[in-house]
Amino acid sequence: MYVLLMALACTGEDPDDTTLFLLPERGTGTALATGSGMDLSTPQAAFFAAGHVAQEIDARWGFPATQIPLLLWEDVLLGENIADPGSCPYSVADGPETTWRTGCRSQDGYTWAGEVSKTTWEEDETGDWLHYTFDIDVSSDNEGRAFDRIAMSGEFYYLNGDSEPLARYAEANLRVEAEGYWAHNFEDALEDAWSDLALTGRWQTLDEDGDAVHAFEAAADLGAYGGFAASTGELVDSGSCVAEPEGSIALEGDQSARLDFEGRDRCDGCAEFYLDGARGPNACRGL
Numbered sequence: 001m002y003v004l005l006m007a008l009a010c011t012g013e014d015p016d017d018t019t020l021f022l023l024p025e026r027g028t029g030t031a032l033a034t035g036s037g038m039d040l041s042t043p044q045a046a047f048f049a050a051g052h053v054a055q056e057i058d059a060r061w062g063f064p065a066t067q068i069p070l071l072l073w074e075d076v077l078l079g080e081n082i083a084d085p086g087s088c089p090y091s092v093a094d095g096p097e098t099t100w101r102t103g104c105r106s107q108d109g110y111t112w113a114g115e116v117s118k119t120t121w122e123e124d125e126t127g128d129w130l131h132y133t134f135d136i137d138v139s140s141d142n143e144g145r146a147f148d149r150i151a152m153s154g155e156f157y158y159l160n161g162d163s164e165p166l167a168r169y170a171e172a173n174l175r176v177e178a179e180g181y182w183a184h185n186f187e188d189a190l191e192d193a194w195s196d197l198a199l200t201g202r203w204q205t206l207d208e209d210g211d212a213v214h215a216f217e218a219a220a221d222l223g224a225y226g227g228f229a230a231s232t233g234e235l236v237d238s239g240s241c242v243a244e245p246e247g248s249i250a251l252e253g254d255q256s257a258r259l260d261f262e263g264r265d266r267c268d269g270c271a272e273f274y275l276d277g278a279r280g281p282n283a284c285r286g287l
Contacts, residue, residue: 020204020215020217020233021169021202021204021215022166022169022204022206023126023159023166023169023204025171025202026157026171027171028154028155028156028157028171028172028173028200029154029155029173030173031173031200031219032153032154032173032174032175032198032199032200033173033198033199033200033201033218033219033220033221033227034198034219034221034227035200035219035220035221035227035228035229035252036226036227036228036229036253037221037226037227037228037253037254038222038225038226038227038228038253038254039225039226039253039254039255040228040251040253040254040255040256040257040275041254041255041257041275043273043280043281043282043283043284044283045225046251046257046259046273046283047259047271047273047283047284047285048189048193048222048225049220049222049225049228049230049251049253050230050249050251050259051064051285052064052068052193052197052199052220052222053199053201053216053218053220053230054214054216054230054232054235054249055203055205055212055214055216055235055237055245056214056235056237056244056245057235057244057245057249057261057285058285059242063168063170063203063205064172064199064203065156065158065170065171065172065199065201065203065218066130066156066158066170066172068174068176068197068199069132069134069152069156069172069174069176072150072152072176072178072181073116073132073134073136073152076146076147076150076181077136077138077150079146081108081146082106082108082110082138082146083106083110083112084104084106084107087104088102088104088105088106088107088112089101089102089104089112089115089116090104096119096120096121097117097118097119098117098118098119099115099116099117099118100115100116100117100136101115102114102115102136108140108142109140109141109142109145110138110139110140110142110145111138111139111140112136112137112138113136113137113138114134114135114136114137115135115136116132116133116134116135116136116152117132117133118130118131118132119131125163126159126161126162126163126166126169127159127160127161127162127163127166128159128160128162129157129158129159130157130158130159130160131155131156131157131158132155132156132158133154133155134152134153134154134155134174135152135153136150136151136152136153137149137150137151138150138151145180146181146184147178147179147180147181147184148179148180148181149177149178149179149180150176150177150178150179150181151175151176151177152174152175152176152177153174153175154172154173154174154175155172155173155174156170156171156172156173156174157169157170157171157172158170164207165206165207165208166204166205166206166207167205167206167207167212168203168204168205169202169203169204169205170202170203170204171201171202171203172199172200172201172203172218173199173200174198174199174200175196175197175198176194176196176197176198176199177194177195177196177197178191178194178195178197179195181194182194192222192223192224192225193222193223193224193225194222194223195223195224196221196223197220197221197222197223198219198220198221198227199218199219199220200218200219200220201216201217201218201219201220202216202217202218203215203216203218204216210238210239211236211237211238211239212236212237212238212239212245213234213235213236213237214232214234214235214236214237214245214247215232215233215234215235216230216231216232217230217231218230218231226253226254227253228251228252228253229251229252229253230249230250230251230252231249231250232247232248232249232250233247233248234247235247235249235261236263237263238263238264240264240267241263241264241267244261244262244263244264244266244267244268244269244270245261245263246261246262246263246264246265247260247261247263248260248261249261249271255275255276256275256276256277257273257274257275257276258273258274259271259272259273259274259283260272260274268284269284269285270282270283270284270285271283271284
């Protein structure tokens with residue numbers, strides 16, 4: 001995908017070098033994220049963007065490829081104040097595959113359309129796999145609702161690895177339209193970003209001598225903010241500094257930006273910010 005090659009290009013790595021990833025791509029279809037148009041000229045914008053694609057720099061979704069969709073699906077939509085367990089949606093199990101079907105309105109006033117499927121299996125050479133496919137749209141106009149509308153489409157693969165050094169692997173190609181959810185939680189920036197969010201890419205975590213070594217190449221669109229491509233060859237998480245690994249993330253939007261994290265050497269929730277190669281103010285989580 002060209003957006004991913006752009007991300008690799010801004011790191012100076014050979015786009016044909018696939019040695020970062022131990023597994024071949026599973027394939028999730030035509031990229032849903034365009035990965036272009038975001039203004040990355042401020043450290044705040046760069047950190048906000050990186051938090052949506054990079055492992056372990058935002059505690060809310062430490063592994064974005066899976067935790068972003070599963071936050072909305074498992075924690076929000078399947079919550080008892082949104083769904084009617086067992087009936088709206090209702091699930092059908094067929095061996096390793098579970099399908100949630102809709103066409104219903106829950107007792108709390110949420111209208112459900114579409115379906116979601118989940119397949120699990122084990123591969124001797126890699127570990128336990130999970131594959132989700134989303135085509136779901138849930139909306140409400142009731143007073144006191146938790147959100148106005150949440151829609152998700154696309155798919156992701158996730159591997160919980162059990163053969164060293166591969167600890168985790170994911171591929172995602174997803175679109176999210178979350179209207180009113182983050183506004184109800186007083187997160188205006190996330191409301192603007194998640195109103196039309198797309199995420200396409202690959203993620204990998206290796207266990208090397210007790211350290212988690214992350215790699216990814218991804219593209220994202222964040223609603224009104226626009227899109228960007230991003231990559232890292234190595235983010236090292238020693239476990240001694242929460243949500244701040246050590247290493248660099250390259251970002252490509254309307255500008256080229258880079259975040260350099262120092263991990264346990266500083267552990268301050270910040271990264272050195274570079275814009276088109278020039279050092280700028282630090283980029284910090286939560287600003």
